[in-house]
Amino acid sequence: MSSTAGNLLALEGVHTHIGAYHILHGVDLAVPRGQLTMLLGRNGAGKTTTLRTIMGLWHASQGRVRFGEKEITAQHTPQIAGLGIAYVPENMGIFSDLTVKENMLLAARGAKSAQQIDDTRLKWIFKLFPAVEKFWNHPAGKLSGGQKQMLAVSRAIVEPRELLIIDEPSKGLAPVMINNMIDAFAELKRSGVTILLVEQNINFAQRLGDTVAVMDNGRVVHAGSMAEFSADAQLQQSLLGLAL
Amino acid sequence: MFLKRLLSNDMPRSRLLALLLLAVFIALAFAPFIFPGVKALSVAAKILVFVVLVASFDLLLGYTGIVSFAHTMFFGIGAYGIAISASRLGPNWGAVLVGLGASLAISLVLSFAIGLFSLRVRAIFFAMITLAVASAFQTLASQLSDFTGGEDGLTFKLPELISPSFEFAEEPFLGVSLDGRLLCYYLLFVAAVVLVLALLRIVNSPFGRVLQAIRENEFRAEAIGYRVVVYRTTAAVLSALFATLAGAMLAIWLRYNGPDTSLSFEIMIDVLLIVVIGGMGTIYGAAIGAVLFVVAQSYLQDLLRIGNEAASGLPWLAALLSPDRWLLWLGVLFVLSVYYFPTGIVGKLRARAAK
Amino acid sequence: MKLEFDWRPLLLAPILALVALPLTGSFSTWLTLTVAGLAMGMIIFIIASGLTLVFGLMDVLNFGHGVFIALGAFVASSVLGLMGDWTGSGELWRNLVAVFPAMLAAMAVAGAIGFAFERFIVRPVYGQHLKQILITMGGMIIGEELIKVIWGPAQIPLPLPDALRGSLLVGDAAISKYRLLAVAVGVVVFGVLAWTLGRTKIGLLIRAGVQDREMVESLGYRIGRLFVGVFVVGSALAGLGGVMWGLFQQNLVPQMGAQVNVLIFIVIIIGGLGSTGGALIGALLVGLMTNYIGFLLPTLTQFASIFLMVAVLLWRPQGVYPVANR
Numbered sequence: 001m002s003s004t005a006g007n008l009l010a011l012e013g014v015h016t017h018i019g020a021y022h023i024l025h026g027v028d029l030a031v032p033r034g035q036l037t038m039l040l041g042r043n044g045a046g047k048t049t050t051l052r053t054i055m056g057l058w059h060a061s062q063g064r065v066r067f068g069e070k071e072i073t074a075q076h077t078p079q080i081a082g083l084g085i086a087y088v089p090e091n092m093g094i095f096s097d098l099t100v101k102e103n104m105l106l107a108a109r110g111a112k113s114a115q116q117i118d119d120t121r122l123k124w125i126f127k128l129f130p131a132v133e134k135f136w137n138h139p140a141g142k143l144s145g146g147q148k149q150m151l152a153v154s155r156a157i158v159e160p161r162e163l164l165i166i167d168e169p170s171k172g173l174a175p176v177m178i179n180n181m182i183d184a185f186a187e188l189k190r191s192g193v194t195i196l197l198v199e200q201n202i203n204f205a206q207r208l209g210d211t212v213a214v215m216d217n218g219r220v221v222h223a224g225s226m227a228e229f230s231a232d233a234q235l236q237q238s239l240l241g242l243a244l
Numbered sequence: 245m246f247l248k249r250l251l252s253n254d255m256p257r258s259r260l261l262a263l264l265l266l267a268v269f270i271a272l273a274f275a276p277f278i279f280p281g282v283k284a285l286s287v288a289a290k291i292l293v294f295v296v297l298v299a300s301f302d303l304l305l306g307y308t309g310i311v312s313f314a315h316t317m318f319f320g321i322g323a324y325g326i327a328i329s330a331s332r333l334g335p336n337w338g339a340v341l342v343g344l345g346a347s348l349a350i351s352l353v354l355s356f357a358i359g360l361f362s363l364r365v366r367a368i369f370f371a372m373i374t375l376a377v378a379s380a381f382q383t384l385a386s387q388l389s390d391f392t393g394g395e396d397g398l399t400f401k402l403p404e405l406i407s408p409s410f411e412f413a414e415e416p417f418l419g420v421s422l423d424g425r426l427l428c429y430y431l432l433f434v435a436a437v438v439l440v441l442a443l444l445r446i447v448n449s450p451f452g453r454v455l456q457a458i459r460e461n462e463f464r465a466e467a468i469g470y471r472v473v474v475y476r477t478t479a480a481v482l483s484a485l486f487a488t489l490a491g492a493m494l495a496i497w498l499r500y501n502g503p504d505t506s507l508s509f510e511i512m513i514d515v516l517l518i519v520v521i522g523g524m525g526t527i528y529g530a531a532i533g534a535v536l537f538v539v540a541q542s543y544l545q546d547l548l549r550i551g552n553e554a555a556s557g558l559p560w561l562a563a564l565l566s567p568d569r570w571l572l573w574l575g576v577l578f579v580l581s582v583y584y585f586p587t588g589i590v591g592k593l594r595a596r597a598a599k
Numbered sequence: 600m601k602l603e604f605d606w607r608p609l610l611l612a613p614i615l616a617l618v619a620l621p622l623t624g625s626f627s628t629w630l631t632l633t634v635a636g637l638a639m640g641m642i643i644f645i646i647a648s649g650l651t652l653v654f655g656l657m658d659v660l661n662f663g664h665g666v667f668i669a670l671g672a673f674v675a676s677s678v679l680g681l682m683g684d685w686t687g688s689g690e691l692w693r694n695l696v697a698v699f700p701a702m703l704a705a706m707a708v709a710g711a712i713g714f715a716f717e718r719f720i721v722r723p724v725y726g727q728h729l730k731q732i733l734i735t736m737g738g739m740i741i742g743e744e745l746i747k748v749i750w751g752p753a754q755i756p757l758p759l760p761d762a763l764r765g766s767l768l769v770g771d772a773a774i775s776k777y778r779l780l781a782v783a784v785g786v787v788v789f790g791v792l793a794w795t796l797g798r799t800k801i802g803l804l805i806r807a808g809v810q811d812r813e814m815v816e817s818l819g820y821r822i823g824r825l826f827v828g829v830f831v832v833g834s835a836l837a838g839l840g841g842v843m844w845g846l847f848q849q850n851l852v853p854q855m856g857a858q859v860n861v862l863i864f865i866v867i868i869i870g871g872l873g874s875t876g877g878a879l880i881g882a883l884l885v886g887l888m889t890n891y892i893g894f895l896l897p898t899l900t901q902f903a904s905i906f907l908m909v910a911v912l913l914w915r916p917q918g919v920y921p922v923a924n925r
Contacts, residue, residue, distance in 0.1 A: 077816040081817055093814035097810055098810075106804070113800070361909075364916050384902070513736070582733050
């Protein structure tokens with residue numbers, strides 16, 4: 001799949017090795033601009049490795065990663081993030097010893113102090129995830145798993161970014177909170193943000209997903225529209241072992 | 245083949261290395277005859293001591309992966325054991341045995357405690373702690389002057405058989421007078437050979453292999469079922485015991501011991517240098533490295549002196565080349581070795597042979 | 600800042616001081632010893648703070664930190680040597696005018712050498728602990744020898760400027776003026792460090808980086824550059840500590856770096872690698888302990904700090920304030 005004007009992010013034939021282990025065996029992935037792409041697959045399929053390779057945390061041994069017109073395969077993580085990509089890893093990456101406020105301040109690259117964080121944006125985040133406001137001055141380590149998850153996503157959206165890469169945001173969240181998160185992503189999509197999401201939750205896929213890519217054994221084995229995928233129960237069964 | 249069994253199946257695996265080792269062995273075996281003179285024999289004896297000391301450190305660092313700066317402490321215990329008992333109980337074999345036994349016992353207890361403690365804390369903590377302990381021990385040795393002779397150390401006599409005044413033949417043999425000094429040298433030689441072979445046996449035994457497994461991946465070793473605590477503590481104890489024996493060898497040769505002779509940090513650095521240059525995790529590296537190092541150390545100063553005089557026109561250059569600053573150049577060599585020769589000489593030779 | 604603050608370690612130093620009170624016999628002796636201990640502790644803290652941050656932030660163990668201590672002290676001795684008439688004067692302000700540039704020069708040189716050290720010695724072995732230990736030790740040996748080349752191998756006296764000598768009398772106790780100055784400087788350094796770490800974005804980055812370097816990079820910050828900065832500042836602080844230590848002893852030897860090194864390690868182990876607050880507590884404890892034991896049982900002085908360290912580690916094997924995520 002070549003990089004067309006419609007794709008914000010494209011991976012071509014990406015191989016990744018971790019030490020002696022060959023994890024990604026030629027991943028081809030296209031993330032269309034302004035849409036939400038879901039990355040599905042069984043545990044161990046290579047989804048997290050793909051995300052880390054995009055972010056430069058692990059380097060591709062072969063193949064290319066393109067962001068817009070730029071090739072970012074060999075770039076370092078801070079540079080990649082600086083291009084306008086926000087990454088929420090599976091372990092959330094919360095700094096437990098820092099307060100919620102400090103966590104958010106760190107994510108707000110443009111702000112030198114908490115006062116400089118965009119007010120409107122913050123209010124929007126507080127509305128979506130009340131826990132962030134409630135525990136503003138508390139150490140982030142004191143938050144529950146679900147609350148940390150919300151903080152992690154809040155950090156990713158505290159400043160406008162072109163691409164959000166998120167690894168399993170709904171893990172451990174109560175259904176009510178999951179709805180809030182879905183609303184948040186829907187609104188982000190409306191405002192033109194591109195999202196690449198690894199997620200097991202059915203609701204997410206059905207309500208938000210535009211494109212879908214399924215991975216297995218370090219390769220993308222199916223890519224297409226979500227509409228098609230949702231309609232084909234047999235395909236879902238064979239690729240994921242479950243129906244959406 | 246007999247040689248294989250002797251070396252516990254740990255062959256040099258490189259023709260050049262085998263030749264070097266053989267050359268070293270022959271040189272040391274016949275040193276009194278090949279290299280006449282007092283200084284040469286002292287250099288040879290020092291090499292023997294260091295080979296054992298560094299090989300024991302290699303067991304700990306190269307095979308088990310533990311960084312400990314307390315090694316010189318055990319070296320010192322062995323040396324002081326002989327020194328103190330010979331001073332107090334007189335120049336007889338009984339005193340030597342008592343000293344040896346006592347120092348081994350103390351080393352056993354201390355290394356056991358240190359080994360156990362190392363597992364409560366992280367490796368880096370452990371390295372720093374051993375540094376502190378070794379430094380404190382050195383101070384203690386100079387402070388307990390009633391016992392240890394303080395800063396001045398202890399001079400003592402040894403059984404007549406190995407003292408220079410004893411002559412067991414009238415005529416010199418092949419130009420070398422057959423006296424106690426010669427016997428002493430050969431005592432050290434035999435001891436060194438036996439101890440090195442013993443170390444080879446240990447590292448090539450199932451025990452040694454488990455150590456290497458632990459070094460590579462402690463978590464996995466524990467998961468397979470090996471109790472890491474037991475293996476590491478045992479390695480620490482063994483390593484300390486061999487170091488103690490090396491210390492005893494040193495004291496027997498010098499008939500003197502003081503805080504600087506066996507406890508100084510310089511010695512620790514020397515050991516580190518030798519094990520890195522020679523090759524970690526090889527035991528043979530200790531032999532090759534020790535020869536190289538001791539010879540260089542003994543004769544480097546002469547070399548520097550020449551350079552120093554030649555550069556007398558440029559005072560700053562002369563200061564850099566002063567023979568007193570040989571440690572500077574050793575330090576530079578050390579840093580370069582860590583970068584460019586991480587596997588040491590033995591590693592490089594084996595890699596070349598394997599191609 | 601934090602709601603649930605781990606206050607127990609804060610009590611360690613006061614408890615030690617209180618325990619020592621009855622043992623030292625008289626209040627005035629106790630006061631003199633305590634101030635001496637606090638002063639020594641503060642100086643050690645200044646030196647140790649850089650090292651613990653460097654380790655916490657980049658997992659780099661600099662066994663050669665002592666070289667900056669010695670360097671700072673020797674540079675200061677040269678500067679002070681040039682300003683003999685200022686130091687010889689009995690007026691305080693004149694003395695300070697001499698001491699201040701000496702400190703600045705020490706910090707500048709130590710910082711510059713720190714920059715070179717990081718670039719050429721530390722950076723190539725990033726991530727490999729064993730090599731780091733070996734190489735930084737090698738770096739220290741080279742540094743010590745170079746000091747001998749430049750300043751000679753013998754010890755150099757470093758007398759205190761006139762106005763800073765002597766003591767103030769508080770009741771029966773004689774409190775050394777210099778020690779009070781040391782405590783003051785230590786408090787200022789701690790204050791600046793605490794403020795930087797707690798209230799500035801750079802400090803925030805450092806604290807976050809100590810916890811999770813990868814995440815900080817994922818947020819778009821080039822933490823590698825920050826590290827160089829921390830290393831240089833840490834080296835400069837070590838240089839400052841070296842000057843103060845030298846004035847404390849009134850004597851300099853090229854090996855002083857190696858000697859103080861051991862104490863520094865004990866301090867940061869007690870404090871927890873990566874924690875400045877912990878380093879302060881550890882430093883004060885070591886300073887107090889050394890002085891109390893030095894008075895009560897002089898032969899055991901060397902071991903005092905080690906006993907302290909073992910005791911603390913038995914209580915908390917990771918140190919007093921272990922940094923999370925490690």
